[in-house]
Amino acid sequence: MSDVVEKQTTKSFIMNVLNGLALGTVIVLIPGAILGELMKALLPMWSGFATLIAATAVATSMMGLVIGIMVGLNFKFNPIQSASLGLAVMFAGGAATFLKGAIMLKGTGDIINMGITAALGVLLIQFLSDKTKSFTLIVIPTVTLLLVGGVGHVLLPYVKMITTMIGQGTRRTHENFLFILLCPDINFEKIPF
Secondary structure (H helix, E strand, O other): OOOOOOOOOHHHHHHHHHHHHHHHHHHHHHHHHHHHHHHHHHOOOOOOHHHHHHHHHHHHHOHHHHHHHHHHHHOOOOHHHHHHHHHHHHHHHOOEEEEOOEEEEOOOOOHHHHHHHHHHHHHHHHHHHHHHHHHHHHHHHHHHHHHHHHHHHHHHHHHHHHHHHHHHHHHHHHHHHHHHHHOOOOOHHHOOO
């Protein structure tokens, strides 16, 4: 067993993936959250703020790459392994779309699919880490991107449906609880839940 693949429990594996997801999400969203509205307000004063607004949008679209690298760092991967995982997660996340021979970055992608892809990528990289030896630079990025990134990309439409259902359920729950909070003097027996 290599120094990269340590003995781990299911709980520690899941926590490493979730911590990488959380940290990567915060890293890419903070610049836009802090500077986005401020720069939009100051845009009439200096047109250079448009470039900075675009930079925060690009950072947001790179969420998959950053999440993959953060998950890799949580598993103590070397730079090749972490970057390879980042590329696979970026490809599978859905932020990059291909249209008429051009690559477009739009939005952040599907974070649930990123988590699934990152977990699969970690398992593959851990499996291959002892077997590739001096061919690591050639094998790990290629196999991780094609195999794990490809599987994640195929799963993307199905995971998007699940993500949409979760969002709709959250919205409905929020509306119902908001209604209850705003109207505390209601007869709940007449409400069709």
